[in-house]
Amino acid sequence: MEAKIVYFEDVKAENTEAVFELTQERLNAGGINKVVLASTTGATALKAIDFFEGSGVKLIVVPHQYDFVREVNPFPPDIVKRVKASGHEVHFGTMLFHTEGLYESNAPILMANLLRCFSQGTKVCFEMVMMVTDAGYLTKGEKVIAVAGTGRGADTALVMQASSSRNLKKLRVNEILCKPLNPWNTEETREKVSYLNVKS
Numbered sequence: 001m002e003a004k005i006v007y008f009e010d011v012k013a014e015n016t017e018a019v020f021e022l023t024q025e026r027l028n029a030g031g032i033n034k035v036v037l038a039s040t041t042g043a044t045a046l047k048a049i050d051f052f053e054g055s056g057v058k059l060i061v062v063p064h065q066y067d068f069v070r071e072v073n074p075f076p077p078d079i080v081k082r083v084k085a086s087g088h089e090v091h092f093g094t095m096l097f098h099t100e101g102l103y104e105s106n107a108p109i110l111m112a113n114l115l116r117c118f119s120q121g122t123k124v125c126f127e128m129v130m131m132v133t134d135a136g137y138l139t140k141g142e143k144v145i146a147v148a149g150t151g152r153g154a155d156t157a158l159v160m161q162a163s164s165s166r167n168l169k170k171l172r173v174n175e176i177l178c179k180p181l182n183p184w185n186t187e188e189t190r191e192k193v194s195y196l197n198v199k200s
Contacts, residue, residue, distance in 0.1 A: 006178040013153030015178075016044060020051045022177045023145050023157050027057055031143055032159065034058045036128045038121075038148035042079035048147075049086045059088035060137050062128045065095050093131040096165050097123060119183035121156025124148035130165040138162035140170060145177070151189050155180050 006022060008015045023035060035057055039045035045061045052059065061083055063075035073092070080090045097112035115123035125146035132138050142162045149155045159175035 003175060005176050007181040008155050008178065009181050011150045011155060011180050011182075011184055013149075015155040016047060016149070016153035017051075019147060019149075019154040019157050019178055020048065023147060024052070024055065026145060026157075026159060026175070026177055027055065032145055034060060034138065034142070034144045036060045036062060036125075036132055036138075036144055036146045038062055038124050038128060038154070039075065040064055041074045042076060042083075044149070044153055045075075045079060045083055045090075049083065049088065053086075059083070060132050061088060061090045062131060063090065063092060065092055065098075068095065068098070089137060091132050091135050091137060093135055095127060096130055097127050116183065116185060119156050119179045120150040120189060121148035121154070122158065122179065122183075125156060125158045125160065126171065129160050129162050130168070130171065133162045133164045134166075140164065140167065143174065150180060150184055 006018065026032065033056065035048070035052070037045060037048055037059055039061050040063060042063070045059070048059055064073065066073050083090050097108045112123050115126055125148050128148065129138065129144065129146050133140065138144055140163050144160055144162055145157055146160050147154050147157045156179045157177035158173050159177065161172035161174060163170035
């Protein structure tokens with residue numbers, strides 16, 4: 001088979017609309033009705049609610065876990081209510097690739113750094129799909145589109161077959177819809193994006 005992959009030449013929040021359009025194209029092709037979406041402050045989640053309104057898609061929004069980088073979670077309660085009122089879900093769970101040192105293991109950070117070679121969004125997509133499967137929002141083997149980005153907005157979308165963190169070997173990437181052409185590493189992301197002003 002042949003399929004289109006879009007590569008974003010610039011890492012910027014403005015890529016979000018294009019990512020949503022590519023996601024909708026794949027949803028229209030059938031076989032998938034759920035989107036797992038990363039959103040730190042709720043801004044990307046609100047854009048997604050508006051964009052996918054009436055499409056029949058179920059959004060599962062994944063913000064940062066509580067007590068990740070700030071005492072107060074940057075994803076506000078009023079946006080949680082709005083997401084849920086729109087028929088979607090919000091899941092605050094343990095971010096699996098940020099458990100380095102747990103039980104004296106650094107495997108999570110090694111896995112995260114390897115996935116960041118594809119893009120920051122790729123790392124987040126893997127992480128989120130396992131998180132929401134652990135929480136029961138997806139079943140093992142269920143196809144879903146995972147959407148994430150670099151610092152602000154979205155720039156990566158993958159069609160994945162879900163699996164829990166307990167069954168990592170069963171997690172699959174079936175299709176790459178889009179990703180950055182030249183992804184940033186962690187240091188570059190920190191330099192170029194102010195985490196105090198992130199809106200994603």
